[in-house]
Amino acid sequence: MAKVLYITAHPHDETQSFSMAVASAFMTSYQESHQDDQITHLDLYKEHIPAIDADVFSGWGKLQSGGDLSPDEQTKVSRLNELSEQFVEADKYVFVTPLWNFSFPPVMKAYIDSVAVAGKSFKYTENGPVGLLTDKKAIHIQARGGIYSHGPQAELEMGHRYLGIIMQFFGVPSFEGIFVEGHAAMPDKAEEIKAEAIEKAKAAAPNF
Numbered sequence: 186m187a188k189v190l191y192i193t194a195h196p197h198d199e200t201q202s203f204s205m206a207v208a209s210a211f212m213t214s215y216q217e218s219h220q221d222d223q224i225t226h227l228d229l230y231k232e233h234i235p236a237i238d239a240d241v242f243s244g245w246g247k248l249q250s251g252g253d254l255s256p257d258e259q260t261k262v263s264r265l266n267e268l269s270e271q272f273v274e275a276d277k278y279v280f281v282t283p284l285w286n287f288s289f290p291p292v293m294k295a296y297i298d299s300v301a302v303a304g305k306s307f308k309y310t311e312n313g314p315v316g317l318l319t320d321k322k323a324i325h326i327q328a329r330g331g332i333y334s335h336g337p338q339a340e341l342e343m344g345h346r347y348l349g350i351i352m353q354f355f356g357v358p359s360f361e362g363i364f365v366e367g368h369a370a371m372p373d374k375a376e377e378i379k380a381e382a383i384e385k386a387k388a389a390a391p392n393f
Contacts, residue, residue, distance in 0.1 A: 186221045186222055186223060187219065187222045187223070187276040187277055188222070188223050188225070188274060188275045188276050188277070189215075189219075189222055189223065189224045189225070189275065189276065189277045189278075189279065190225055190227060190271070190272065190275040190277070190278050190279070191208075191212060191224055191225065191226045191227065191279045191281070192227045192229065192278060192279065192280050192281065192293075192296065193205065193208065193226070193227070193228050193229065193230075193281040193282075194229045194230070194280075194281065194282045194289060194290045194292050194293040194296070195230070195281065195282065195283055195290070196230050196290075202283065202328065203283075203328040203365045203368055203375075203378075203379050203382070204281055204282060204283050204326055204327055204328035204365065205281060206379060206383065207326050207328070207363060207365050207379070207382045207383055207386045208279070208281040208326045208386070210383040210386045210387050211279070211324075211326060211363065211386035211387070211389065211390045212224070212279065212390070213387075214386065214387040214388075214390035214391065215279075215390040215391070215393060217391075218390065218391035219391075225271070225275075227296075229290075229292040229293060229295075229296050230292060232296075233264055234264075234268070234292060234295045234296050234299055235260075235261040235264050235265055235295075235299070236295055236298075237298050237299075238261075240255070240257045240258045240261050240262075241258070241261050241262060241265065243255075243258055244258030244259065244261060244262040245262065248262070265299050265302075268296070268299040268300060269299060269300045269302045269305050269306070270305075272300040272305075272306065273300075273305050273306060273317075273318070275321070276320070276321060276322075277321065277322050277323065277324075277393065278321065278322075278323040278324070278357075279323075279324055279326065279393075280293070280323065280324070280325045280326070280348055281325075281326045281327075282325070282326075282327055282328075282344055283327065283328045283329075284327055284328065284329040284330070284333065284342065284344050285344075287341045287342060287343050287344070288343045288344045288347065289327075289344040289347075289348075293344075297348075297351055301351070301354075301355075305317065306318055306355045307354060307355055307356065314354065315356065316353070316354055316355040316356020316357065317355070317356055318355040318356045318357050319356040319357075319358060321355075321356075321357045321358075321359075322357065322358070322359035322360075322393070323348075323352050323357050323359065323360045323361070324360070324361045324362065324363065324389075324393055325344075325345050325348050325349075325360070325361070325362045325363070326362075326363045326364075326365075326386065327344060327345055327362065327363075327364050327365075328364075328365045328366070328368070329342070329364060329365070329366035329367070330366070330367075330368060330369025330370060331366065331367065331369060331370045332366055332367050332370060333364075333366060334364060334366060345362050345364075348360070349362075361389070361393075363382065363385055363386050363389060364382070365378060365379055365381075365382035366378070
C-alpha cells in the first residue's frame with residue numbers, strides 16, 4: 186500500500202478549474218487501479234500553512250537552545266513539523282496548480298517551504314546538499330491559459346520548472362507533468378483541450 190498526497194493549490198473546484206478537472210479525472214483513474222493505496226487530499230486553500238516568519242525562526246532557535254516557546258511559536262512550529270513529517274512519510278505526490286503570473290499560487294510556495302527541511306527532505310554534507318526522498322515519485326498537473334510547452338513563451342513558465350528543481354533537490358527520481366494549455370488563448374477550443382487533457386490524465390494514472 187502506497188501513501189499518496191494529493192496536493193491542490195486552486196481556490197476553485199473541478200467545475201470551474203481546468204487543472205482541477207484534469208486532476209479529478211487523474212485521481213479517479215488512479216484510485217480504480219490502486220484500490221489499496223491511502224490517498225490524503227491537501228487543499229492548500231483550506232489547510233493551515235504557516236509562513237516562515239519571525240515566530241517560526243525564534244521558535245526554531247529556542248528548540249535548539251532549550252528555551253520555552255511562546256503559544257504562537259509553538260502552534261506554528263508544531264504545524265510545520267506535522268506537514269514535513271506527513272510529506273516525508275508519503276510515497277507519491279500529486280501537485281495540482283494553475284499557471285498564475287508564470288508560476289503558481291503563493292500558497293504552494295508556502296507549502297514547499299514547510300516541507301523543505303534539512304534532515305527530512307534533504308541533508309547538508311561536505312559536498313553540498315543531498316536529497317533524502319530517493320524512493321518517491323511525483324507528478325504535476327497544471328493548467329495554462331496560453332501555450333507554454335513550446336514557442337516564445339516556453340522560457341517564461343516557472344511553476345512546473347520550480348517544482349521540478351525542488352523535487353530534484355529532494356532526491357525524488359521521478360517527476361512528470363500533465364498540462365492542459367491554450368484554453369484561454371483559443372476559447373473556441375477550450376472544451377476540446379480540456380477533454381484531451383482529461384483522457385491523457387486517465388491513461389497516465391494507472392502507471393503512476
